[in-house]
Amino acid sequence: MASPRTVTVVALSVALGLFFVFMGTIKLTPRLSKDAYSEMKRAYKSYVRALPLLKKMGINSILLRKSIGALEVACGIVMTLVPGRPKDVANFFLLLLVLAVLFFHQLVGDPLKRYAHALVFGILLTCRLLIARKPEDRSSEKKSSPPGNAGNTGNAGNPEEQPSLYEKAPQGKMKLS
Numbered sequence: 001m002a003s004p005r006t007v008t009v010v011a012l013s014v015a016l017g018l019f020f021v022f023m024g025t026i027k028l029t030p031r032l033s034k035d036a037y038s039e040m041k042r043a044y045k046s047y048v049r050a051l052p053l054l055k056k057m058g059i060n061s062i063l064l065r066k067s068i069g070a071l072e073v074a075c076g077i078v079m080t081l082v083p084g085r086p087k088d089v090a091n092f093f094l095l096l097l098v099l100a101v102l103f104f105h106q107l108v109g110d111p112l113k114r115y116a117h118a119l120v121f122g123i124l125l126t127c128r129l130l131i132a133r134k135p136e137d138r139s140s141e142k143k144s145s146p147p148g149n150a151g152n153t154g155n156a157g158n159p160e161e162q163p164s165l166y167e168k169a170p171q172g173k174m175k176l177s
Contacts, residue, residue, distance in 0.1 A: 005131060005134075008131055009128060009131055009132045012124060012127070012128040012131070013079050013080065013087055013091075013128065014079075014080055015124075016076075016079055016091075016094070016121065016124060016125060016128060017075075017076045017077065017078070017079030017080030017081075017090075018076065018080055019076070019121060020072045020073070020075060020076030020079065020094055020121075021072070021073050021076035021077060021080065022076075023069075023072055023076075024068075024069040024070065024071070024072030024073035024074075024076060025069070025073060026040060026069075027040050027065050027066065027068060027069030027072065028066060028069040028070065028073065040065060041061070041065065044061040044062075044064055044065040045061040046108045047061070047064065047104040047107070047108060048060060048061040048064060050104070050107045050108045051104075051107060068097060068100075068101075071093065071097060072094065072097065074090075075090035075091075075093050075094045075097075076090075076094075078090035079091065079094070087132070088129065088132055088133065091125055091128055091129045091132070092129065094125055095122065095125045095126060095129065098118050098121060098122035098125060099122065101115070101118050102115060102118055102119065102122065105118065
Protein backbone atom coordinates (compact mmCIF):
# COMPACT_ATOMS: atom_id res chain seq x y z
CA MET A 1 0.00 0.00 0.00
CA ALA A 2 1.26 3.49 -0.82
CA SER A 3 2.30 5.71 2.04
CA PRO A 4 0.20 8.77 2.91
CA ARG A 5 3.12 10.94 1.83
CA THR A 6 3.16 9.35 -1.64
CA VAL A 7 -0.60 9.74 -2.02
CA THR A 8 -0.35 13.40 -0.99
CA VAL A 9 2.46 14.17 -3.43
CA VAL A 10 0.67 12.41 -6.31
CA ALA A 11 -2.66 14.11 -5.57
CA LEU A 12 -1.04 17.54 -5.32
CA SER A 13 1.00 16.92 -8.49
CA VAL A 14 -2.04 15.97 -10.56
CA ALA A 15 -4.28 18.74 -9.21
CA LEU A 16 -1.64 21.45 -9.58
CA GLY A 17 -0.58 20.17 -12.98
CA LEU A 18 -4.14 20.26 -14.34
CA PHE A 19 -4.73 23.71 -12.89
CA PHE A 20 -1.63 25.14 -14.57
CA VAL A 21 -2.44 23.44 -17.88
CA PHE A 22 -5.86 25.10 -17.70
CA MET A 23 -4.52 28.55 -16.74
CA GLY A 24 -1.76 28.42 -19.33
CA THR A 25 -4.24 27.46 -22.03
CA ILE A 26 -6.42 30.44 -21.11
CA LYS A 27 -3.39 32.70 -21.62
CA LEU A 28 -2.65 31.14 -25.01
CA THR A 29 -6.05 30.80 -26.68
CA PRO A 30 -9.62 32.12 -26.35
CA ARG A 31 -11.10 28.64 -27.02
CA LEU A 32 -11.79 27.84 -23.36
CA SER A 33 -13.14 31.25 -22.36
CA LYS A 34 -13.17 34.39 -24.47
CA ASP A 35 -13.82 36.59 -21.44
CA ALA A 36 -10.91 35.16 -19.45
CA TYR A 37 -8.63 35.39 -22.48
CA SER A 38 -9.46 39.07 -23.06
CA GLU A 39 -8.99 39.75 -19.33
CA MET A 40 -5.53 38.12 -19.50
CA LYS A 41 -4.63 40.29 -22.50
CA ARG A 42 -5.67 43.43 -20.62
CA ALA A 43 -3.83 42.39 -17.45
CA TYR A 44 -0.55 41.65 -19.24
CA LYS A 45 -0.71 45.02 -21.03
CA SER A 46 -0.90 46.71 -17.63
CA TYR A 47 2.03 44.63 -16.36
CA VAL A 48 4.26 45.71 -19.24
CA ARG A 49 3.19 49.36 -18.82
CA ALA A 50 4.02 49.21 -15.10
CA LEU A 51 7.46 47.72 -15.72
CA PRO A 52 9.23 49.79 -18.43
CA LEU A 53 12.31 47.56 -18.14
CA LEU A 54 10.41 44.86 -20.04
CA LYS A 55 9.85 47.21 -22.99
CA LYS A 56 13.52 48.16 -22.99
CA MET A 57 14.36 44.45 -23.21
CA GLY A 58 12.01 44.10 -26.19
CA ILE A 59 9.34 42.13 -24.32
CA ASN A 60 5.80 43.19 -25.17
CA SER A 61 2.60 42.05 -23.47
CA ILE A 62 1.88 39.37 -26.09
CA LEU A 63 5.31 37.78 -25.74
CA LEU A 64 5.12 37.90 -21.93
CA ARG A 65 1.62 36.39 -21.81
CA LYS A 66 2.36 33.66 -24.34
CA SER A 67 5.71 32.70 -22.82
CA ILE A 68 4.22 32.47 -19.31
CA GLY A 69 1.24 30.53 -20.69
CA ALA A 70 3.45 28.10 -22.61
CA LEU A 71 5.67 27.55 -19.56
CA GLU A 72 2.59 26.92 -17.40
CA VAL A 73 1.22 24.37 -19.88
CA ALA A 74 4.58 22.59 -20.23
CA CYS A 75 5.23 22.46 -16.48
CA GLY A 76 1.62 21.45 -15.82
CA ILE A 77 1.94 18.51 -18.21
CA VAL A 78 5.18 17.44 -16.54
CA MET A 79 3.58 17.74 -13.07
CA THR A 80 0.63 15.63 -14.21
CA LEU A 81 2.26 12.93 -16.32
CA VAL A 82 6.03 12.64 -15.85
CA PRO A 83 7.32 10.68 -12.84
CA GLY A 84 10.37 11.42 -10.73
CA ARG A 85 12.69 14.39 -10.48
CA PRO A 86 11.27 16.37 -13.46
CA LYS A 87 8.13 16.99 -11.37
CA ASP A 88 10.22 18.81 -8.79
CA VAL A 89 11.91 20.91 -11.48
CA ALA A 90 8.51 21.79 -12.98
CA ASN A 91 7.23 22.57 -9.47
CA PHE A 92 10.16 24.93 -8.93
CA PHE A 93 9.59 26.75 -12.24
CA LEU A 94 5.88 27.12 -11.52
CA LEU A 95 6.70 28.50 -8.08
CA LEU A 96 8.98 31.10 -9.68
CA LEU A 97 6.21 31.98 -12.14
CA VAL A 98 3.69 32.40 -9.34
CA LEU A 99 6.10 34.70 -7.51
CA ALA A 100 6.54 36.76 -10.69
CA VAL A 101 2.78 37.00 -11.17
CA LEU A 102 2.32 38.04 -7.55
CA PHE A 103 4.97 40.71 -8.11
CA PHE A 104 3.11 41.96 -11.21
CA HIS A 105 -0.19 42.12 -9.33
CA GLN A 106 1.43 44.12 -6.53
CA LEU A 107 3.14 46.37 -9.05
CA VAL A 108 -0.12 47.42 -10.70
CA GLY A 109 -1.97 47.65 -7.37
CA ASP A 110 -4.54 44.91 -7.96
CA PRO A 111 -6.86 44.09 -5.06
CA LEU A 112 -6.37 40.79 -3.22
CA LYS A 113 -9.36 39.14 -4.90
CA ARG A 114 -7.59 39.44 -8.28
CA TYR A 115 -4.55 37.44 -7.18
CA ALA A 116 -5.81 35.31 -4.29
CA HIS A 117 -5.75 32.20 -6.51
CA ALA A 118 -2.07 32.79 -7.29
CA LEU A 119 -1.35 33.10 -3.58
CA VAL A 120 -3.18 29.86 -2.76
CA PHE A 121 -1.57 27.91 -5.58
CA GLY A 122 1.84 29.30 -4.65
CA ILE A 123 1.34 27.94 -1.14
CA LEU A 124 0.22 24.58 -2.56
CA LEU A 125 3.28 24.43 -4.83
CA THR A 126 5.51 25.18 -1.86
CA CYS A 127 3.85 22.46 0.23
CA ARG A 128 4.14 19.91 -2.59
CA LEU A 129 7.81 20.71 -3.08
CA LEU A 130 8.57 20.49 0.65
CA ILE A 131 6.72 17.19 1.04
CA ALA A 132 8.31 15.69 -2.07
CA ARG A 133 11.85 16.76 -1.15
CA LYS A 134 11.65 15.75 2.52
CA PRO A 135 13.98 12.82 3.17
CA GLU A 136 12.39 9.51 4.13
CA ASP A 137 11.55 9.26 7.82
CA ARG A 138 14.10 6.97 9.43
CA SER A 139 12.85 7.55 12.97
CA SER A 140 10.98 4.21 13.02
CA GLU A 141 14.31 2.34 12.95
CA LYS A 142 15.66 4.45 15.79
CA LYS A 143 12.51 4.00 17.90
CA SER A 144 12.68 0.21 17.64
CA SER A 145 16.23 0.16 18.99
CA PRO A 146 16.44 0.69 22.76
CA PRO A 147 18.69 3.51 24.03
CA GLY A 148 22.30 2.51 24.39
CA ASN A 149 21.94 -0.22 21.77
CA ALA A 150 22.79 1.96 18.75
CA GLY A 151 25.96 0.02 17.94
CA ASN A 152 24.17 -3.36 17.87
CA THR A 153 23.45 -4.08 14.21
CA GLY A 154 22.42 -7.71 14.62
CA ASN A 155 18.73 -7.07 15.27
CA ALA A 156 18.36 -3.28 15.33
CA GLY A 157 15.60 -3.25 12.72
CA ASN A 158 13.56 -6.12 14.18
CA PRO A 159 11.77 -5.22 17.44
CA GLU A 160 10.41 -8.79 17.88
CA GLU A 161 13.92 -10.20 18.41
CA GLN A 162 15.03 -7.55 20.90
CA PRO A 163 14.69 -8.19 24.61
CA SER A 164 12.26 -5.92 26.39
CA LEU A 165 13.37 -3.44 28.99
CA TYR A 166 11.84 -5.69 31.67
CA GLU A 167 14.02 -8.61 30.59
CA LYS A 168 17.13 -6.43 30.80
CA ALA A 169 16.31 -5.14 34.27
CA PRO A 170 18.31 -6.64 37.10
CA GLN A 171 16.41 -9.45 38.84
CA GLY A 172 16.33 -10.11 42.57
CA LYS A 173 16.85 -7.94 45.59
CA MET A 174 18.73 -4.72 45.50
CA LYS A 175 21.35 -4.13 48.15
CA LEU A 176 20.94 -0.83 49.91
CA SER A 177 23.74 0.49 52.08
